[in-house]
Amino acid sequence: MQYNFDEMIDRCGTFSAKLDAMPEGSAEDAISVWVADMDFACAQPILDALHARIDKKIFGYTMYSNDELSDAVTGWFRRNYDWNILKEDIFFSPGVVPALAFLLHMLTEEGDGVIIQRPVYYPFTNKIIGSGRRICNSSLLYEADGYKMDYADLEEKFSDPAIKGMIFCSPHNPVGRVWTEDELRKLVAIAKKYNKWIISDEIHMDLTRKGITHIPLVKIDPDYADQIVVCTAPSKTFNMAGMQLSNIIISNKDWQQKWNAMVEGEYSMNMANPFGIAATIAAYNEGEEWLEQLRDYLDSNIQLTKNYLQQHLPKAKMFVPEATYLVWIDLNAYESDPKKLEYIMQKKAKIAFDEGYIFGEEGNGFERINIAMPSSRVIECLDRMTSALNTADC
Secondary structure: OOOOOOOOOOOOOOOOHHHHOOOOOOOOOOEEOOOOOOOOOOOHHHHHHHHHHHOOOOOOOOEOOOHHHHHHHHHHHHHHHOOOOOHHHEEEEOOHHHHHHHHHHHHOOOOOEEEEOOOOOOHHHHHHHHOOOEEEEOOOEEEOOEEEOOHHHHHHHHOOOOEEEEEEEOOOOOOOOOOOHHHHHHHHHHHHHOOOEEEEEOOOOOOEOOOOOOOOHHHOOHHHHHHEEEEEOOHHHHOOHHHOOEEEEEOOHHHHHHHHHHHHHHOOOOEOOHHHHHHHHHHHHHOHHHHHHHHHHHHHHHHHHHHHHHHHOOOOEEOOOOEOOEEEEEOOOOOOOHHHHHHHHHHHHOEEOEEHHHHOHHHOOEEEEEOOOOHHHHHHHHHHHHHHHHHOOO
16 A cells, blocks of 8 residues: 655644654753654554454453564564574563663672763763763764764773773764674674673664665674674554553573573563554564555655755755764764753754753764654754754854
């Protein structure tokens, strides 16, 4: 079927975090482009599966560990990534961020250091600090042709015995990089040299631009796969974050026992929402047609944004993201003070962003824009931003 991504859907009354919990200081009539969920209707097979599940009339305790779900998950990764996951290596989490918290408690002690690469998804910082661990930042290199990893700095940090491992973002949020095989090999080689683990957040892996291929980190060196945990979910891909179902891939048998002891034994979190299970099965078995149309629409919105900025805000810098529906824009030429930029966006433009500075000081003067909305709304957002910057005392 042909999907209509231009449809303007009224989300009022759904208790949407995107609309009802906007960043502090946002105008009531702000355009909300902060949190990473989409303003698009879910694929019809997902909606049909949910209606069918409702028709069962009973919503009791529901087992995550079942063959239908496992087959859907393993089938998706086998077809799309040539990645053969064992069913017994898949573990439930209500989200990737909770999984990060579980894994940090499993793999580290208080005071241990954990590497991240700022500017990076800010819950990495929050979970490390919240668990009493220590952030060790290896900033990405911001160069004329895009962002790169600083391998010399990574090697120095991995060599420190107090650093136990790394939380890696692949594809990277917010800068949009899809790391090449060569880049991933260099990273894994350094981690392997110092026997350090990597937690790889790959939640945006299905949202690549056409012609760009994502490589799951565990495929880089099968001999080191048991030191890598891959965090996946259908939530970003299929716009179903509220279903709260993530699939965490752990092949290390000792870590599997620790996960079961903590997540299932201590926290009793081994049963998923019945709707999340039904939606995930439908998404992974029948959602590819919708996803291909979505990717075309996102590519168009990203190119629209690039062209608009070149014409109306020519001093802005934007690299076309290789994945995600998030656009990372450098506005330092217009306003480098992050708090002033935030004021301009909130009060003058009336746009609710995830401000660049929350991803680390490397994001000062940047804005992250969620362009997963009808193109008319993208243009309205860009018009507001341009007007505010061109009339502000920058």
